[in-house]
Amino acid sequence: MLPALQTVIPGPESLRLAADLRVHESRNVTYMDESWPVFWERAEGTNVWDADGNRFLDLTSAFGVAGLGHRHPEIVAALHSQADTLLHGMGDVHPTALKGQLCRALSEITYGRWNGTTGKVVLSNSGFESVETALKTARLATGKKGIVAFTAGYHGLGYGSLLGTDLPKFQGPFGDQLAPITTRLPFGGSEIDQLDGSDIGAVLVEPIQGRGGKVIPPADFLPRLREWCDRNGALLIFDEIYTGFHRTGKTFACEWDQVVPDLICLGKALSSGFPISACVGKSTVMDAWPQSTGEALHTSTFLGHPVGCAMALKSLEILQRPETAEMVAEKGAYLGEKLKSLGKARGRGLMWGLELPENAGALLGSLLKDGLLMLADGPEGNVLSFTPPFTISEEEIDFTIERVSAHLKSPRV
Numbered sequence: 061m062l063p064a065l066q067t068v069i070p071g072p073e074s075l076r077l078a079a080d081l082r083v084h085e086s087r088n089v090t091y092m093d094e095s096w097p098v099f100w101e102r103a104e105g106t107n108v109w110d111a112d113g114n115r116f117l118d119l120t121s122a123f124g125v126a127g128l129g130h131r132h133p134e135i136v137a138a139l140h141s142q143a144d145t146l147l148h149g150m151g152d153v154h155p156t157a158l159k160g161q162l163c164r165a166l167s168e169i170t171y172g173r174w175n176g177t178t179g180k181v182v183l184s185n186s187g188f189e190s191v192e193t194a195l196k197t198a199r200l201a202t203g204k205k206g207i208v209a210f211t212a213g214y215h216g217l218g219y220g221s222l223l224g225t226d227l228p229k230f231q232g233p234f235g236d237q238l239a240p241i242t243t244r245l246p247f248g249g250s251e252i253d254q255l256d257g258s259d260i261g262a263v264l265v266e267p268i269q270g271r272g273g274k275v276i277p278p279a280d281f282l283p284r285l286r287e288w289c290d291r292n293g294a295l296l297i298f299d300e301i302y303t304g305f306h307r308t309g310k311t312f313a314c315e316w317d318q319v320v321p322d323l324i325c326l327g328k329a330l331s332s333g334f335p336i337s338a339c340v341g342k343s344t345v346m347d348a349w350p351q352s353t354g355e356a357l358h359t360s361t362f363l364g365h366p367v368g369c370a371m372a373l374k375s376l377e378i379l380q381r382p383e384t385a386e387m388v389a390e391k392g393a394y395l396g397e398k399l400k401s402l403g404k405a406r407g408r409g410l411m412w413g414l415e416l417p418e419n420a421g422a423l424l425g426s427l428l429k430d431g432l433l434m435l436a437d438g439p440e441g442n443v444l445s446f447t448p449p450f451t452i453s454e455e456e457i458d459f460t461i462e463r464v465s466a467h468l469k470s471p472r473v
């Protein structure tokens with residue numbers, strides 16, 4: 061549904077809530093200015109309503125989580141039915157049947173589909189935790205401590221995942237607390253061919269960069285990394301937290317180049333709205349973890365949360381229906397075509413970026429006033445990001461393009 065014509069954004073209730081939040085939340089967390097933020101109250105499909113009753117069109121899928129649309133009825137039903145029986149389990153001690161079902165489903169959708177083998181899983185809560193699980197696995201499996209990561213990569217903000225992330229503002233004050241074990245190479249390049257791999261245990265990469273600006277590497281990039289890892293005894297880790305589950309038009313972005321990783325990190329759209337993530341690895345690699353003798357070496361209180369597992373299982377089922385892939389292909393082609401008519405656009409499936417001459421920040425407030433929830437990416441914040449729910453209509457795409465185009469012609473309204 062198209063946004064209703066907005067008049068005052070943020071409205072009085074959002075302003076009141078912002079004033080209250082400012083008193084009680086760390087000032088670093090929520091950005092606030094005269095045009096930002098609005099407070100979300102409810103959502104359905106491609107629409108979000110704020111606390112003042114304004115209706116918006118969500119071009120972000122809420123950080124890429126709601127690919128199937130906000131509050132998909134089958135996923136809401138799975139959540140309700142699980143909440144009626146068990147709200148929390150004991151993940152690594154007395155688990156639920158759902159945890160086993162989800163691990164099996166994740167094995168089948170990755171290594172099962174790729175090469176008929178079995179993958180093994182460590183579940184976690186946020187995306188960055190699955191990256192840290194993968195880095196620990198590489199250390200155990202190879203005995204080597206070094207990692208290779210790439211320019212403009214984003215892997216999350218925990219101390220471990222910051223070893224991979226390359227947006228210097230995030231390392232900032234914490235840089236001198238991070239072990240100097242990262243070799244940073246240009247994303248998409250062939251520099252790895254010259255690298256001595258004797259102390260490199262992991263190569264961590266997004267098959268298509270998300271927050272780095274929707275950057276697709278040359279077709280020989282991932283195969284080169286695969287070949288280098290095989291030659292040097294390092295593990296290839298694909299971070300598909302953003303790109304996974306059809307976002308780029310394939311179940312996983314690595315399928316565009318038909319390269320199979322040793323470990324894959326998943327999160328965001330996995331459950332369509334519950335904080336759950338997973339590191340899935342080749343079983344031979346994952347068996348580098350020792351057998352538990354009573355206490356897991358790596359776990360957390362909410363690991364394998366039953367509500368998250370129930371929602372993830374339902375999401376995986378819906379994601380694998382042929383109509384999901386069809387929707388992404390169809391809408392993605394339509395959106396891509398329109399974006400290219402606006403300027404320098406790049407992307408795949410329903411993950412697109414439009415490169416602007418300058419930081420897109422000012423534009424985001426104006427777009428919000430038009431009813432468009434949007435974000436900017438790229439190291440300079442100059443890539444306008446388009447990652448809508450797969451259910452977006454052509455009419456909604458047309459509206460978005462028309463509004464973006466108007467602002468590009470007369471910016472900073």
Ligand SMILES: Cc1ncc(COP(=O)(O)O)c(C=O)c1O
Nearest residue numbers: 186187188214215216270301302
């Ligand atoms: C590719 C990638 N990896 C890791 C993360 C971190 O995930 P989370 O914010 O859930 O920790 C993100 C989040 O945007 C991401 O895009």
